[in-house]
Amino acid sequence: MKETQPSQMKHELGLLDGTMLVAGSMIGSGIFIVSADITRNVGSAGWLIAVWLITGFMTLTAALSYGELSGMFPKAGGQYVYLKEAYNKLIGFLYGWSFFAVIQTGTIAAVGVAFSKFTAYLVPAVSEDHIFFNLGFVKISAAQIVSIFIIIILTYINTRGVKSGKIIQTIFTLTKLLSLFGLIIFGLVSLSKGTWHMNWSDAWQLHKLNTDGSFVEYTTAAAFGAIAASMVGSIFSSDSWNSVTFIAGEMKNPKRDVALSLFFGTMIVTLIYVAANVMYTSVLPLHDIATAEKDRVAVAASHVIFGNGGTYVIAVMIMISTFGCNNGLIFAGARVYYTMAKDGLFFKQTGTLNKYAVPEFGLWIQAVVASILCLSGRYGDLLDMISFVVVVFYVLTIIGIYKLRVTRPDAERPYKAFGYPVLPAIYIVMGIAFCVLLLIYKQSYTLFGLGIVLLGIPIYFIAQRNSTNEDQSITDI
Helix, strand or coil: CCCCCCCCCCCCECHHHHHHHHHHHHCCCHHHHCHHHHHHHHCCHHHHHHHHHHHHHHHHHHHHHHHHHHHHCCCCCCHHHHHHHHCCHHHHHHHHHHHHHHHHHHHHHHHHHHHHHHHHHHCHHHCCCCEEEECCCCEEEHHHHHHHHHHHHHHHHHCCCHHHHHHHHHHHHHHHHHHHHHHHHHHHHCCCHHHHHHHHCCCCCCEEECCCCCEEECCHHHHHHHHHHHHHHHHHHHCCCCHHHHCHHHECCHHHHHHHHHHHHHHHHHHHHHHHHHHHHHHCCHHHHHCCHHHCHHHHHHHHHHCHHHHHHHHHHHHHHHHHHHHHHHHHHHHHHHHHHHCCCCCHHHHCCCCCCCCHHHHHHHHHHHHHHHCCCCHHHHHHHHHHHHHHHHHHHHHHHHHHHHHCCCCCCCCCCCCCCHHHHHHHHHHHHHHHHHHHHCHHHHHHHHHHHHHHHHHHHHHHHHHHHHHHHHHHC
């Protein structure tokens, strides 16, 4: 007898699972790496912390705003659904297409590359410097192969059902939260008064810090550009907080728990990120933060705190963090493609569930694209491309809250955006300013990311035409 495939997802996830998905998807590799680049751009301890505080404010504001949308549309697909309902199918599709081509797959690839960086600290044979193949137009390193291998393993695990993915997510997220708390506490206990005084004596002088220790003063316009460039890393590190909205169709009580998961998860991570950077400035001179080997700031800090043995402990901890982060990203991402396919805007097979009630085809095509992006091996370039595109759609989604308040005033809203209309408006202004500054000062990959978004327009009309032709064929029958 042929086994029937399930037609609906299983409601197996609660508030703890949602919070662990938010926190686990946010905390990957960024907090351990990107502070080096931020410090090079801003050149002072005060502005290093300010960049993280600004990003934390933006993240919390966006997450609290999304709570209203999650209560209105408690279904799989999250942000894709919100944009489609607030605007139209084209805008929803452009997000879903960008999510597939850049946002989610690019983030999975970047986190995979970071996992490889820290694996190489323990096993030098898998370093990005160890080239396996040189094809002329691209070099394939051991690190890239490791990245792809991890993506494939986690994808396979998540094809085996929701329980497998959520167990890994909870265990790995709790492990890295406890580890980060431990690192922060030991670091603050090990505070060097001399280092602290040196870093904070002139904390608000914004200038470029060169690797030789010299400074370059900014013009006023360039200073804003430097802050925007600095926030590329912090925004990437704080991204993927919206992952829980994608799996709303598998939450037991989505109208309540999605909004609460967004709040608890983003609040926990924001506090950890700010505290971690305060800790960095308490044990490392700014120059050492800016020039940490391959930007491994956390490894440099742990060496000061724990000695030689501590660096290996922190490397293992970061491997755990990035492994758990990628599990959450892989787990949540395919739910967007599933919902798009149900609307006739993605590969038809993506809209089917396997015997474990998960969108297996969507998981595997996501793995293929992420693996291709891994071959770029360029962590910083991926950050530029992802951060620009993702903030564009965050801004559009939050503008959608205002639009829906007008077009659907009587819709059920179990939770309303905190601080509306002021806080969401502040986020919109900050988000637009960030994107404009990136277009001015970091054009290459931001324009490439924008090009991928716009490429979705002809693809949308092709998908619509094919869907219409298919419906017509069914009618003729």
